[in-house]
Amino acid sequence: MLSNRETAPGHFHMVLGLPVPIADPVPGQFVMVRMPDRLDPLLARPLGIYGFSRQAGEARLELLYRVAGKGTALLSGLSTGRVLQVLGPLGRGFRIVPELRTVILVAGGIGIAPLTFLAEHYRGLPAVVEGREIVCYVGARCSEALVGLERMEALCSRVVVTTDDGTCGACGIVTEPLGLDLPSFRPGATVIYACGPGAMLRCLADMLRESPVPCQVSVEERMACGLGACLGCAVAIRSGENALSYVRVCKEGPVFDIHELDWK
Amino acid sequence: MLSNRETAPGHFHMVLGLPVPIADPVPGQFVMVRMPDRLDPLLARPLGIYGFSRQAGEARLELLYRVAGKGTALLSGLSTGRVLQVLGPLGRGFRIVPELRTVILVAGGIGIAPLTFLAEHYRGLPAVVEGREIVCYVGARCSEALVGLERMEALCSRVVVTTDDGTCGACGIVTEPLGLDLPSFRPGATVIYACGPGAMLRCLADMLRESPVPCQVSVEERMACGLGACLGCAVAIRSGENALSYVRVCKEGPVFDIHELDWK
Amino acid sequence: MNSTGNRPPSLAVSIGGLTLKNPVMPASGTFGYGEEYAPFADLNRLGAVVTKGISLLPRAGNPPPRIMETPAGMLNAVGLQNVGVRAFVAEKLPYLRQHDVPVIVNIFGEAVDEYAAVAEILSRAGGVHALEVNISCPNVKKGGIAFGARPESAAEVTAAVRGNTDLPVIVKLTPNVTDIVEIALAVESAGAHALSLINTLLGMSIDVERRVPHLQNITGGLSGPAVRPVAVRMVWQVAGRVKVPVIGVGGIVDSASALEFLIAGARAVQVGTGQFVNPRMTLDVIEGIEAYLERHGMKDVQDLIGSLQCTSAR
Amino acid sequence: MNSTGNRPPSLAVSIGGLTLKNPVMPASGTFGYGEEYAPFADLNRLGAVVTKGISLLPRAGNPPPRIMETPAGMLNAVGLQNVGVRAFVAEKLPYLRQHDVPVIVNIFGEAVDEYAAVAEILSRAGGVHALEVNISCPNVKKGGIAFGARPESAAEVTAAVRGNTDLPVIVKLTPNVTDIVEIALAVESAGAHALSLINTLLGMSIDVERRVPHLQNITGGLSGPAVRPVAVRMVWQVAGRVKVPVIGVGGIVDSASALEFLIAGARAVQVGTGQFVNPRMTLDVIEGIEAYLERHGMKDVQDLIGSLQCTSAR
Ligand SMILES: Cc1cc2nc3c(=O)[nH]c(=O)nc-3n(C[C@H](O)[C@H](O)[C@H](O)COP(=O)(O)OP(=O)(O)OC[C@H]3O[C@@H](n4cnc5c(N)ncnc54)[C@H](O)[C@@H]3O)c2cc1C
Ligand SMILES: Cc1cc2nc3c(=O)[nH]c(=O)nc-3n(C[C@H](O)[C@H](O)[C@H](O)COP(=O)(O)OP(=O)(O)OC[C@H]3O[C@@H](n4cnc5c(N)ncnc54)[C@H](O)[C@@H]3O)c2cc1C
Ligand SMILES: Cc1cc2nc3c(=O)[nH]c(=O)nc-3n(C[C@H](O)[C@H](O)[C@H](O)COP(=O)(O)O)c2cc1C
Ligand SMILES: Cc1cc2nc3c(=O)[nH]c(=O)nc-3n(C[C@H](O)[C@H](O)[C@H](O)COP(=O)(O)O)c2cc1C
């Protein structure tokens, strides 16, 4: 571990140096992080990739995480030099559509992490289209839970902020300003990417039910293996009338077409 | 924790500052040490008291330990500033007999820890007898496992060293030179204190079976509560002919009269 | 009066006619006869005190080593070492009588009449408020199978103890069974006033370098947080099926784990191995439960007991 | 040739006529159908591959959340989601056939004839080397009690599978029983070639803030190092009583824990939850066993199996 800094109360930015070769991650992919030599917590925790770079042969991985429970609390207490077990990059990331002009990001809380990496990726793409605009809608509980805003602002044409308590940006939930802007998006030239709490994604799914604008969402579920072997991370998808069907967040996801998932 | 230094391969000297009041420990007493917020290892580990002092209101506790397994390995990796859970002082320590002229210490390996604190205690006693001599017989596997020798030498009139492989002092086990000197000890004026591995203590018990010189030994057993409540740390004592009887190392011990214990 | 200006929530519960000021007590065998933990947890603050298991005659217990740590748990094979019921009454009970706390005495025997005899002596001793009957020990007359392993023998012991005492009878079940509900129902029918569960799971661990068991007794009882999911499951299954109160035991190491049992339907909880982790654990649990009730706006611990909602886990 | 100039120790073992190059395999349900772990642990180096449980028809499995971590363990209620035996043969088996490793297919059903039908299809498929019969699942005809909970139903399933296949039949026992030896003997008499144990312990955990179970299914199976003492104990009890080989499973997270099972009498071991801790775990265990044999001057893993000395623990 190269650094582990608290950037907002209960939110940490961690940089890891990876000694072994790793494939280039796609935005939206994740890694499984574990503290070695501990049986409690036993399992690795999935964390989205916030940034990735190669410097003089060594790969650097950036994570942005929120202290949610035991595992992340212990992670947050580690200091530079500690060795972590990292498995990845895993899962299917966001599908990149280089020829679109408008990229809309919808981030709830810590959901900003993979979307930042995605924005960076779009910025680094060769200019297939001219004047691509990246617009990000960021929502959080309060101004203190707004993390990674500066970095996102540097990557986007426009960032719209809402907080539940109105301590920063507009007061309300992030889907409100998005809903207002939705009619102005050009269907064939726009894609929405979203990551955030279940309630936000469910609201988004409702809002976009009739919309022709495609939307990819990154969802979360508890994981054990992270590799598709244990079937622990299932989420329901819409299939035939009464047929129930599950897919693995770690393998078929974590990124899905919003209409593919069953939001009930 | 104020410091945690490796003084010989696999052997550590730890100094703890105690923020809460603690009774003055008697040499031979121990503390239960635990890493908080971990369920694995779950139980505290008993460690003898190596040194104790009070400086400007704060009590300082010194421990000398050998990495024997998981718990001590994790302890050894901790750095200054870490907070440990310490319970003690516990158990019955060595009985001090201030009027005796000759104090014999028999230390096997890490068993030197409580005996060093005992030697220091005898050195600090008001001069009830003149010219008290403290002689220490120290045994270890090899020269690298000889820990705390300097400190012991500063406290004793004489230190006799043996190593199993002869890399320091005489080659052999520590009870050999002791056995040779045994006839010269004046019964009414001498006491033997011993701490070390089971095999050494058993050998000593054999050797002293007919000897009139009293001997106190500190023994080890796995512990859970350290307080006498769980009955986990039992050792057998000699009682009637066929009657089996157990005492608690943490409560009636860890120091016993060598002839009280059942060495079979 | 607490910070919000309201009265603090009520923690009192009743077990077989016995009122406890709060639902937290030590588990048998982890608290000695009460004296050892007194410097850390004032006995008067506990819901009850539960003593080490007592038999008719004194027992030496098993040869060492008796304990071994396992992942998030421990094995013990103390072998029910105890001073015997007469010495208990003469030497240990007077200390407990000085306190203002219900005393629950854990008892066991190797035959049904041994249980009955111990129950009788304790009932007349004065200062004992309830009996907790440990039916996990082997029935020597029936080839060493535990009394608690079969509904018939579990009921037989229960009835024998009930017949010999006016004290509330709590029967402590072993988890090493196919169907804990079957045993619980048999014991309830036989007259138990309450059930406590679980006792330890039978386990074993091996020193691989020396190829010997870690315990001299070969097998031992597994306790600690490792077993908590099994204990919570059994408490939930049993509490849903019996009418008598259930006391939850197994792996409580903080107030959250105690709350799991209460929410699953236990009317009280016992802390065993958790006390070794922290000798103040019983008090921490009491304080944690009180804080939880306040945070969730509950006035009485009764509102919490059995409050699990099972329709949806999200 | 190893560093001491001697030949490396032999790790080969035989299970029901099937020779495994070493005694280490993944546990069913933790290894998918073999493809997922291939980048970490070359399948050809494993003693065998054990697939996720297969039933006659595909099964969707339980709604999420399906897993929850517990102290040194985890609960799962995947609900035996699987593609069904026909899709398994058509889509999953071809991949496994490309490797030089015995394939053990874990099977289950909700009725005896379902077990028999799956066994028959797999026996004719080619490329399957043994069946592992999971008898922990509920017998829908008998009120949902697990087949493995009673000796009679356990024997019935075993006999039905034996009658429909020429493959070696390994029966996987559930630990949620009063007397594991009784079940093991019944299954052995019914013709099992080998036994594997243990499956998961039934457990439960609760989200106390929201007062709901952590798993949508309410209860789930407990696995991981937390349960290892129970698994080692059962393997030791059973291995001492049956003639057929025993495969030890439960809480293996390093080679030392695998050695516990072998020393207790298991002829092979399976690594389940341990693979989630480290995807290379099976290989680490194989290497660790080999290093142990060399360090202890043993030429053959057979010398280790059942080598526990019980006379004295010191
Ligand atoms: C693909 C993926 C990417 C993720 N990326 C990030 C990220 O970049 N930054 C970040 O802070 N978090 C991320 N998460 C969530 C993160 O994995 C959980 O917050 C973390 O595992 C909680 O572990 P804990 O031990 O701290 O909490 P626990 O004590 O295990 O649980 C605390 C709470 O978090 C819930 N939880 C536990 N595990 C998960 C999980 N895997 N998914 C969702 N909820 C969970 C629990 O149900 C509980 O309510 C991601 C999750 C997934 C599946
Ligand atoms: C009263 C007392 C005082 C002690 N003082 C010291 C001391 O000053 N310095 C020191 O280095 N060690 C001391 N010990 C021993 C120390 O407690 C053990 O080495 C330690 O508990 C091992 O823990 P572990 O997790 O590292 O090893 P584990 O992985 O638990 O075990 C490693 C090996 O040590 C044995 N062991 C475990 N616990 C004990 C125990 N309590 N007593 C004896 N053997 C044990 C195990 O059986 C095993 O063989 C003392 C023990 C007692 C009872
Ligand atoms: C060292 C030890 C001794 C025990 N002795 C008894 C006993 O005498 N009688 C009894 O009914 N249970 C006894 N138990 C079982 C505990 O009371 C409790 O049921 C079990 O340990 C599970 O709870 P825990 O995980 O909180 O320890 C003992 C447990 C331990 C660890
Ligand atoms: C996620 C998961 C899925 C499992 N699925 C199956 C299964 O399909 N069939 C089966 O017989 N056992 C299944 N098991 C049980 C394991 O094979 C094994 O018996 C148990 O987990 C104990 O071993 P462990 O502690 O090494 O995980 C499953 C276990 C887990 C954790």
Ligand code: FES
């Ligand atoms: S976490 Fe194991 S299948 Fe997704």
Ligand code: FES
């Ligand atoms: S460690 Fe509990 S009685 Fe000694």
